[in-house]
Amino acid sequence: MSSHSDLDTLYRQVIMDHYKNPRNRGEAESGTVTVNMNNPTCGDRIQLQMHVEDDTIQDAKFVGEGCSISLSSASMMTEAVKGRPVGEALEIAEVFSDMMQGKDYDDEKYDLGDIEALQGVTKFPARIKCATLSWKAMEKGLGEDVEEDEDED
Numbered sequence: 001m002s003s004h005s006d007l008d009t010l011y012r013q014v015i016m017d018h019y020k021n022p023r024n025r026g027e028a029e030s031g032t033v034t035v036n037m038n039n040p041t042c043g044d045r046i047q048l049q050m051h052v053e054d055d056t057i058q059d060a061k062f063v064g065e066g067c068s069i070s071l072s073s074a075s076m077m078t079e080a081v082k083g084r085p086v087g088e089a090l091e092i093a094e095v096f097s098d099m100m101q102g103k104d105y106d107d108e109k110y111d112l113g114d115i116e117a118l119q120g121v122t123k124f125p126a127r128i129k130c131a132t133l134s135w136k137a138m139e140k141g142l143g144e145d146v147e148e149d150e151d152e153d
Contacts, residue, residue, distance in 0.1 A: 014117035018072035023079045028061040035141040039129045044070040048078075048137040057081050057089055062134060069118070069127050074134035076115045086142050093135050093144075100128050 028049035038045040044066030051059040060078040064071065077096075081089035088110075096115060098105035102122045121131045 008120060011117040011120050014114050015068060015072045018075040018114065019068040022062075022071060022075040024059075024061045024075065024082065025063065026061050027063065028059050032059075033141040035137040037133055037137045037140070039066070039070065039133050041126070042067055042070070042130055044130055044133055046070065046074055046134050046137055048074070048134060048141060050081075050138070050141050052086065052142070055087075056085050057083065060138070066133075067127075067130050069121060069130040070133050073118055073131045076113075076118070077134045077138060080112070080115060081138060090139065090142060090144060093139050096135055097132065100132055 028051055032049040032051045035048045036046070037048075044064070046062055046064035046066065048060070048062050050057050050061075060082045062074045062078055064074065077093075080092055084092070092110050092112075095105045095107070095110060095112065096118075099112075099116075099119060100122060107116070118131050121127050
C-alpha cells in the first residue's frame, strides 16, 4: 500500500471522527455573534455562534446539518479559532482558503492539525463549498467581507 493511500485513509478517519464526535456543537452563551449560512447545492446549513471579548474569540459553537465535510470542517474550525485573537483567526481562515484553492499555504506559522485532513477535498471541486461554509460564516461574523454567491437564501 502506498503512503499516499495511507494518508488518505488517515484523513478520512480524522474527518469522520469530527463528524461523528463534533467539537463545540451546541449553542453558545449570551453575548454572541450569530451567523446563519447555507449551501443550497448540497443542503448544508450552519449556525455559528461566537463570543468575542477583548478582541479574542472566547467561545465558538455551531449547530447545523449537512454532509460529513461541512460538519467536520465546522468542528475543526471552532477548535482552531477558540481562544485566539480575531486577527489570528482570520489569518488561519486565509491559510485554509489558500489550501482549499490548491494554492501554496503557510503551514509554518499555524499548525493546522486536523484541518489538513480537508486537503483532499480540493480534488472534488463541488465539495469545496461544503468545507468552506463554516469558515465563511466565521469571517462574516467577524466583519470581514465574504464572497457570497449562493451561500445565502
